[in-house]
Amino acid sequence: MTIAIEQPQIEEGKGKKIPIESKELVSDSGFVTPETNAFGQTFRNYETESERKDSVEEFYRMNHIHQTCEFVKNMREEYIKLNKAKMSIWECCELLNEFVDESDLDLDEPQIQHLLQSAEAIRKDYPDEDWLHLTALIHDLGKVLLHPKFGLLPQWAVVGDTFPVGCAFDESIVHYKHLKENPDCNNPQYNTKFGVYAEGCGLDNLMMSWGHDDYMYMVAKENKTTLPPAALFIIRYHSFYPLHRSGAYKYFINKEDEENLKWLQIFNKYDLYSKSKVRVDAEKVKPYYLSLIEKYFPPKLRW
Numbered sequence: 001m002t003i004a005i006e007q008p009q010i011e012e013g014k015g016k017k018i019p020i021e022s023k024e025l026v027s028d029s030g031f032v033t034p035e036t037n038a039f040g041q042t043f044r045n046y047e048t049e050s051e052r053k054d055s056v057e058e059f060y061r062m063n064h065i066h067q068t069c070e071f072v073k074n075m076r077e078e079y080i081k082l083n084k085a086k087m088s089i090w091e092c093c094e095l096l097n098e099f100v101d102e103s104d105l106d107l108d109e110p111q112i113q114h115l116l117q118s119a120e121a122i123r124k125d126y127p128d129e130d131w132l133h134l135t136a137l138i139h140d141l142g143k144v145l146l147h148p149k150f151g152l153l154p155q156w157a158v159v160g161d162t163f164p165v166g167c168a169f170d171e172s173i174v175h176y177k178h179l180k181e182n183p184d185c186n187n188p189q190y191n192t193k194f195g196v197y198a199e200g201c202g203l204d205n206l207m208m209s210w211g212h213d214d215y216m217y218m219v220a221k222e223n224k225t226t227l228p229p230a231a232l233f234i235i236r237y238h239s240f241y242p243l244h245r246s247g248a249y250k251y252f253i254n255k256e257d258e259e260n261l262k263w264l265q266i267f268n269k270y271d272l273y274s275k276s277k278v279r280v281d282a283e284k285v286k287p288y289y290l291s292l293i294e295k296y297f298p299p300k301l302r303w
């Protein structure tokens with residue numbers, strides 16, 4: 001079935017409202033997006049008073065000050081070594097049991113629940129796309145960077161939305177105002193529209209702010225996953241809300257990105273709106289996901 005999804009004008013951060021073009025999505029079996037999250041607020045509402053509003057803003061302040069070109073280069077160099085651990089995908093899922101994401105206003109459950117909730121929700125609507133189920137299960141595994149074994153990175157270097165560094169920051173970025181304190185903001189090499197990049201260069205050529213997306217992409221790719229390119233794209237850019245939700249930075253994408261973006265926008269619905277207090281029984285669904293892991297990954301991966 002092919003249906004057209006209605007794309008409302010979406011406001012992110014304090015930024016402007018940007019219309020997103022209408023997209024034809026491949027198929028949709030009617031996942032109903034809830035209007036409010038488990039705390040009775042609309043999703044991704046960073047401005048309204050709530051219990052965690054201030055701590056989330058402080059999280060983004062730190063993130064925005066520290067995510068510079070130089071920082072990203074250093075992180076990429078360090079983590080491409082993949083010399084921190086050897087373990088299976090499922091072992092990593094279990095490690096995430098102990099972490100709560102401090103950037104996330106919509107969820108305070110352990111991360112493993114978020115992985116299972118999003119995977120089970122997408123599995124229900126896309127029963128035949130097993131690669132999509134596994135992509136959902138692993139998309140946030142990069143948050144293992146919070147673990148002592150992985151250098152105990154602070155939350156601002158692991159979670160939250162991402163954006164490109166090396167070019168001007170877009171106003172749609174959550175808590176954009178704090179980016180004024182980022183040293184790159186005053187660097188004439190980095191603060192123009194295209195910065196160090198060329199128009200249409202493709203997302204592959206951008207340096208994104210460092211975090212769980214880019215790290216997990218590295219891990220999957222270097223360990224030679226057989227997941228399709230769309231899966232790797234989802235993993236790498238799922239936190240790039242300025243692009244996939246607000247339509248910013250479109251001048252960097254190429255033809256391939258455009259195709260992959262359609263899958264990312266499907267995926268995002270499940271990533272965001274499956275967040276709830278209703279827990280998935282991990283033991284019950286484990287055999288199914290183990291079979292997918294076996295199909296698409298080696299038994300042990302380098303992390």
Ligand SMILES: O[C@H]1[C@H](O)[C@@H](O)[C@H](O)[C@@H](O)[C@H]1O
Pocket residue numbers: 101103104105140159160161162238239240241
């Ligand atoms: O707070 C959330 C969380 O950290 C997610 O894992 C990330 O993908 C989102 O972009 C972010 O807004």
Ligand SMILES: [Fe+2]
Pocket residue numbers: 139140212238239
């Ligand atoms: Fe994420």
Ligand SMILES: [Fe+2]
Pocket residue numbers: 114139140271
């Ligand atoms: Fe997620």
